[in-house]
Amino acid sequence: MDKIFAIVKKELLVYFKSPIAYIVLIITISVFNTFFFTIIDQNKEATLRDVFLVMEFLFMFIIPLLTMKVFSEEKFSGTMEFLMTTPTSNTQIVLGKYIGSLLFFTSIIVFTFIYYLIIEMFGSPDKLAVLTGYLGIWLEGAFFIAIGVLTSSWTRNQIVSAITSYVILFLLYFSMIYVKYLGGMSYDIIHYLSTSTHLKNFAQGSVSVSDVVYYLSGIMLCILLTRVSIENRI
C-alpha cells in the first residue's frame, strides 16, 4: 500500500508541477461554467441533469489529454526501466498510476460542486438526482481514465496514446447512433456498451446494479489489460 501511495503522490506532484495540468484545469472549468449558465438559462430548471450529459461529452476530449503521458512518457524517457526494476509489483505500479490520474480528475469534479450550490440558492433541486449524477459522472470519468491509462501503456508516443483513446471513447460514446440500423442481440450489446446509455440513468436519479457493474467491470478490465501490457516488455 505504501508503494501505491508513493506512486500516487509522485503522479500528483508531476501533474501539479506541469503547466499543462493547470491549463487543462482552467479551460475545463471555464467551458463547464459557460455550458452550465447556458443550460440553466435555457431550461429554467433547478437540475444538473443536462449539465452532467455535457460534462460527459467534454470529458471524452479532456481525459485522453490527462492520461496520454501516464506510461508513454515513462517509456520515452527511460524511467520505465527504473520503475520495473524496483521491488514494486506490476499491480502496484498500475494502481498507483491509475489512482493518481483519478484523484486529479476528481479535483476537476470537486470544482463543479459550486453548480449545485448555485441551483440550491435559486431553486429546490432533487438532491438524490444530483448525488447520483455526480456518482455517474465520476464513474464514467474513472472508466475513461482506465481506458486512457491502458492506451498509454501500449506506446511511447503520447500523441498516439491520446488518438487511440479518442478512437475507443468515440466508439463507445457514439455507438448508439448505429443502433437504429441494427436489431436483436446486436442492438442489446451495443446499447449496453454505449457509455451514454448508463450516464443518462444516473443523471435522472436512478442507479441500477447493471449500470454500476458496467463501469466497474470496464475499469477492472482496463486495469487488468494494462497490467498485462506492461508485463510484456520483450
Place this chain on the structure above:
Amino acid sequence: MIIVQKVNKFFGDFRALNDISFEICKGEIVGFLGQNGAGKTTLMRILTSYYLATSGKVEIDGNDIVRHSLLCRKKIGYLPENPPLYMNLTVRDYLKYSASLKDVEIKKQKMQVDRVLDDCNLKDVQNKHISILSKGYKQRVGIAQSIINDPQVLILDEPTIGLDPLQILQVRQLIKRIEDKRTVIISTHILSEIEQIAKRVLVIKNGEILIDRPISVLLDEENISRFVFVVKGDRNEIEKVFINSKEIISESFDSCGDVHSVKVKVLQNWTNHNELIHKIIRAKAELVEVKKLKPTLEEVFISKVSNQYIK
C-alpha cells in the same frame, strides 16, 4: 552471489545472448566489456529482471530471478545507460520516491536520502529540479538512486558516459567508496576505468563470453611486451638499427635534438636484448635509458578482441 546458467535471449530471430554462464561472488567487482551491440545491456537487463531470458537460469543470492523477482530486485541497485530521471521533480523528491519504491523503511527514508546526497555530493542541488542540472549532476543523481536502498548487488551500465575527466574521477571515487560492501557489475567503454575499479573482466562479443578472467591474470597472459629505448646519437643510424631488427616492431619514434625515444613492441619471450644494445653501440649511439612498459587492459583488450575479429 550471482549465478548465470546457460542464458539465451532472442529478439524475434535475433539471438542477442548465446549460452551465457558465469558466477560472481559476494564483494567481487566485475567489468563487462564489449563493443556496442555485444549484449552487455541485454545481460544487465536480465540480471535486473527487466527482461526475461528466453532460456537459462539466473540466481541472485540463491533466489531465482523469475520465481522470486521482487525479492531479487530488492537486493539490486541499477543504473541504466541513460539515467532514469523525472525531470519535473527535485533531486530530493526523486530520491525520496526511489526510497519508497525500494522498500526503505519510512522512518529511515530521510536518513538514507541524506546519506546518498552526501555520498554523491548532491547536497547543494538537492532542492533543484532535475531538468536544470548538468549532465554530471544528472549522472550522480542516477547513481544516488541506485544505492539508496543499500543494495547487495550494484549494476552500473556506462556510469561515466558523457562526463568530463573530473566528474569521471568523482564517480570512480564514489564506486571505490561503496565497493567494500557490495558486489558490483560495471559496464563501460573506458578500459582504464575498469582496470582501476574492477578485479575481473567479462568480455562479451556477439552475445557470447569471449574472456572471463581476473584482470591480473589477463595482463600476465599478454604475450607482447612494450619497451621504450631512449637513445642519443644520429637519428638515421638509430632508425636503421630498429628497422633491421626482425623481432622488433617500432611503434613510434620521437626526437628532441639528438635524443630519441623509440617505443617498440616485442614478443613476451624476446631475449635478444644484448644483441640490440650491441647494435646501438656499433651505430655510435649512446643508450640513455630502457624502460619496460606495463601492459594496459586497453592494449590486451584490443589485441585479444581484434584477433578474434580477424578470425
